[in-house]
Amino acid sequence: MDDKKENGKLKIRNIKNGISIDHIAAGRAPEVLKILGIDGGFRDSVTIAMNVKSSKMREKDIVKVENRDLDVSEINKISVIAPQATINWIQDYQVVRKEKVKLPDELVGIVECPNPSCITNKEREPVKSIFLVKNTSPVVLVCKYCEREIDSLY
Template sequence: MVKETKLQVEAIRNGSVIDHIPANVGIKILQLFNMHNMNERITIGLNLPSGALGHKDLIKIENIYLNKEQANQLALYAPQATVNQIEEYRVTNKLALALPDNIKRVFECPNSNCISHGEPVESQFHVQQRQEHVTLKCHYCEKVFSRDIVTEHK
């Protein structure tokens, strides 16, 4: 039997491709990282077929190159994702994701009494991981939250 392959999302000439995002997480990544406000073309594939995941989401951002720090922040939501940097329609660099030690400016502290709500400071969390359980500790109030509480709070 011949496997039929068909390009489901148009290739980009230059930019970044975030691939292998778990299904239903792509929109959350766009919003949390404020990608939807960029002035470049963004192509989103939702619930695309995937051999490894069953279904996946995909984000292609033209003329924007995510750096290693930005890519690692995605690991909170899509630990198996890859970020490919594209130049002239070819992959020139692949960034594997790893949880960062700190996350800045992505979301605010769920603690309404935290000083980060009333002062002109950037939010910052220290990432802590024990096996598969990820928690985030606010740099200012030092309260510890599960990844899900912080990411849903935005």
């Protein structure tokens, strides 16, 4: 850690390369970390801010991860719990790409169906889950196979 103390304040260094996931719904940062598979074994720097004041939202969370990229599946998972999130790719300390997550119309293999007898949860030859987005704010998903609804994600 080479963070400097200035005026008694801990200054968090900008990252050279990585991602900053901004405008996450307040309180959802831990779930974003889970989606990214970041746990105690992760070695690069991770900065998390929760419930910080924002001009665009009342309060938000932010997650910054050094030396990490995101794939489409991870971005789709983030869109389910943080539909307003912005993903910023940072290279050489600069934002080189900015993308607002977008909840797709259909989520394929992203969310597990909570219905234990759903065909997508069969132990033998399970079918890949498909959820249709019934509503975006709040997010309501419906399983294409058993019609079970999920509405507590966001």
